[in-house]
Amino acid sequence: MAGVSQSAVSRCFTPGASIAKETRDKVLQVAAALDYRPNVYARNLITGRTRIVGVVLAHLDNLFYPRFLQLLTERLQSMGMQVLLFVADGNRQVDLMAQLLNYRVDGIVLAATTLHSDLAKACNHAGIPVVLFNRVPSHALDRAFHSVQTDQSAGMAELTRLLIKRGHSRIAFLSGHLESSTNQARELGCRATLEKAGLPLFAFGVGNYDEVQAASVVMGWFHDGNRLRQLADCPDAIVAADDRMAMAAMDMLRHKLGLRVPDQVSVVGFDDVPQASWPAYDLTTYAQPLPQMIEAVVRLLSAQLQARDANQDPSTEGQSVVLKGSLCLRGSVRARTGHDALPTRTRKGA
Amino acid sequence: MAGVSQSAVSRCFTPGASIAKETRDKVLQVAAALDYRPNVYARNLITGRTRIVGVVLAHLDNLFYPRFLQLLTERLQSMGMQVLLFVADGNRQVDLMAQLLNYRVDGIVLAATTLHSDLAKACNHAGIPVVLFNRVPSHALDRAFHSVQTDQSAGMAELTRLLIKRGHSRIAFLSGHLESSTNQARELGCRATLEKAGLPLFAFGVGNYDEVQAASVVMGWFHDGNRLRQLADCPDAIVAADDRMAMAAMDMLRHKLGLRVPDQVSVVGFDDVPQASWPAYDLTTYAQPLPQMIEAVVRLLSAQLQARDANQDPSTEGQSVVLKGSLCLRGSVRARTGHDALPTRTRKGA
Numbered sequence: 028m029a030g031v032s033q034s035a036v037s038r039c040f041t042p043g044a045s046i047a048k049e050t051r052d053k054v055l056q057v058a059a060a061l062d063y064r065p066n067v068y069a070r071n072l073i074t075g076r077t078r079i080v081g082v083v084l085a086h087l088d089n090l091f092y093p094r095f096l097q098l099l100t101e102r103l104q105s106m107g108m109q110v111l112l113f114v115a116d117g118n119r120q121v122d123l124m125a126q127l128l129n130y131r132v133d134g135i136v137l138a139a140t141t142l143h144s145d146l147a148k149a150c151n152h153a154g155i156p157v158v159l160f161n162r163v164p165s166h167a168l169d170r171a172f173h174s175v176q177t178d179q180s181a182g183m184a185e186l187t188r189l190l191i192k193r194g195h196s197r198i199a200f201l202s203g204h205l206e207s208s209t210n211q212a213r214e215l216g217c218r219a220t221l222e223k224a225g226l227p228l229f230a231f232g233v234g235n236y237d238e239v240q241a242a243s244v245v246m247g248w249f250h251d252g253n254r255l256r257q258l259a260d261c262p263d264a265i266v267a268a269d270d271r272m273a274m275a276a277m278d279m280l281r282h283k284l285g286l287r288v289p290d291q292v293s294v295v296g297f298d299d300v301p302q303a304s305w306p307a308y309d310l311t312t313y314a315q316p317l318p319q320m321i322e323a324v325v326r327l328l329s330a331q332l333q334a335r336d337a338n339q340d341p342s343t344e345g346q347s348v349v350l351k352g353s354l355c356l357r358g359s360v361r362a363r364t365g366h367d368a369l370p371t372r373t374r375k376g377a
Numbered sequence: 378m379a380g381v382s383q384s385a386v387s388r389c390f391t392p393g394a395s396i397a398k399e400t401r402d403k404v405l406q407v408a409a410a411l412d413y414r415p416n417v418y419a420r421n422l423i424t425g426r427t428r429i430v431g432v433v434l435a436h437l438d439n440l441f442y443p444r445f446l447q448l449l450t451e452r453l454q455s456m457g458m459q460v461l462l463f464v465a466d467g468n469r470q471v472d473l474m475a476q477l478l479n480y481r482v483d484g485i486v487l488a489a490t491t492l493h494s495d496l497a498k499a500c501n502h503a504g505i506p507v508v509l510f511n512r513v514p515s516h517a518l519d520r521a522f523h524s525v526q527t528d529q530s531a532g533m534a535e536l537t538r539l540l541i542k543r544g545h546s547r548i549a550f551l552s553g554h555l556e557s558s559t560n561q562a563r564e565l566g567c568r569a570t571l572e573k574a575g576l577p578l579f580a581f582g583v584g585n586y587d588e589v590q591a592a593s594v595v596m597g598w599f600h601d602g603n604r605l606r607q608l609a610d611c612p613d614a615i616v617a618a619d620d621r622m623a624m625a626a627m628d629m630l631r632h633k634l635g636l637r638v639p640d641q642v643s644v645v646g647f648d649d650v651p652q653a654s655w656p657a658y659d660l661t662t663y664a665q666p667l668p669q670m671i672e673a674v675v676r677l678l679s680a681q682l683q684a685r686d687a688n689q690d691p692s693t694e695g696q697s698v699v700l701k702g703s704l705c706l707r708g709s710v711r712a713r714t715g716h717d718a719l720p721t722r723t724r725k726g727a
Binding site for chain 1: 432436437438440442444446448450451454457459460461462463464470473476480588611624625627628629631632651652655656657658
């Protein structure tokens with residue numbers, strides 16, 4: 028009816044395919060009149076491509092991952108690809124990932140979670156590219172996987188050096204999940220910097236990336252159950268493994284313990300979630316370079332898919348991309364007592 | 378190889394299908410040995426079901442929608458269904474929705490967005506059930522769509538009555554997007570309650586659900602460009618159309634204008650996002666009943682799909698589910714001056 032070849036019609040419905048504008052307009056007009064829509068699944072049986080990327084997230088209760096999800100989805104959409112979303116923590120992961128393979132996704136992005144080794148094997152076997160986001164490959168099978176992350180250890184070292192420079196000597200580390208690779212790298216960055224400066228880690232507590240547990244650790248550091256401890260016996264700075272725990276620590280210090288941040292205690296976090304720059308917190312933190320991280324994820328996925336389409340062997344060795352973030356100097360760290368200038372504040376928004 | 382019928386194998390790979398545990402275990406073992414996976418798309422060409430629900434969101438920069446997405450995804454996963462995610466605002470919506478139809482999703486959930494009328498027609502025609510989340514059908518074609526929402530107007534009326542009861546008489550409304558149905562209902566609830574009490578709306582400004590714009594409206598109400606206005610000429614209470622704008626208003630009042638909340642100005646929001654209960658804000662707000670809303674969405678989708686599977690005509694009249702939320706009394710509204718008791722505070726978490 029459109030008077031064009033079958034392959035021209037096909038190209039009209041293939042995102043990114045080469046087709047003259049007039050031809051496309053004519054075909055789409057006829058398609059609308061006939062109520063024709065291409066069946067992407069029938070096409071998939073022929074091309075072996077679904078244009079679907081499976082994204083597995085453990086949780087969305089921290090604004091870092093919703094931002095990641097929004098940016099990644101928008102970026103993939105702009106390439107004519109869609110996100111099939113899986114929310115998985117621990118036990119249910121195996122079942123969910125089996126579903127994910129059944130949907131024959133073109134690729135998998137794993138954020139804030141690691142892959143069960145059976146499924147890692149299955150993905151490798153099926154030639155499905157996997158990119159780990161903010162996780163490092165944790166066992167031998169993962170070696171074939173790509174990963175994208177911020178240099179967590181360097182970021183935490185930079186925050187710790189800032190605290191030392193501002194005269195802090197009783198620095199405490201508020202840890203996330205002990206088994207998470209992000210937490211391990213962040214803790215290492217803090218500990219190594221203290222050691223280099225000849226300072227001990229003054230206190231250590233596990234908040235498990237949870238606001239209630241983080242607040243309870245901070246309570247224990249400053250309060251003996253009956254009364255506030257002498258401040259000289261408490262941390263003078265808290266390094267939290269993420270922004271959410273840092274903000275929970277600030278709330279506990281200010282609103283439950285009646286202490287002043289940063290005058291009496293400095294607090295730093297990690298991630299630079301949107302709330303970190305809200306004036307109520309004005310949190311000094313380390314920003315993960317999210318847009319560049321998304322670009323790296325997309326680049327790694329695309330390279331694997333192109334290799335597959337060209338019938339090249341996919342590389343068996345995963346590529347590990349480590350990106351540098353940036354320090355966000357705000358108001359939750361005290362200026363050095365004495366003649367040092369006040370910190371330059373950088374804020375987002377208002 | 379498993380010594381069972383083809384239909385038994387099929388049932389092993391169909392979520393929720395009836396099959397003996399021993400049979401299922403045996404089949405899955407053989408399938409693993411053979412590296413067999415069912416192709417859901419080939420199956421889809423026969424059954425006409427993809428077990429994929431398209432979810433369209435306009436943005437994730439407000440914690441209400443990430444929570445919604447997480448709960449909805451988990452609920453659908455538990456039924457063996459998956460979420461294909463689309464992030465769409467305004468212009469790009471038409472293209473994206475065309476993609477969504479090409480993927481032959483079993484249903485569509487539209488959150489925080491409305492459907493372009495051409496696509497509404499296409500969904501109706503293709504018999505794809507659509508549920509509007511927190512939006513009301515806005516044009517004639519939408520009538521066939523189901524919708525699930527909180528009784529926004531009743532919620533805002535309850536918050537406004539609280540402010541009046543606590544002695545406020547200069548109440549301002551900080552509006553979201555003027556064209557959004559949620560904002561219209563919330564504004565109506567506030568205005569109608571004031572009118573009933575014989576009070577004027579003291580001030581009105583449009584924050585467009587954006588923190589920077591909201592802060593700027595509040596600045597204008599309290600500051601003439603040179604100095605703070607007399608408090609008697611300013612609002613004594615701010616009703617914000619959502620929590621995010623309410624928190625931006627509190628930050629502006631406290632950290633830029635040096636005013637005390639709630640002593641000098643009371644602030645209320647709407648949604649009860651997780652941050653509303655953080656001690657730095659302790660925001661009095663109206664909670665949307667998210668778990669019940671998710672159940673209603675799933676129930677409406679399932680009923681339509683069952684009708685389709687049974688070859689019944691889908692109902693042509695959409696069902697509109699309106700759920701009651703609940704007032705969250707916290708610390709951002711002043712106690713009534715005089716002999717009234719202090720408000721009971723309810724907090725989440727710590």
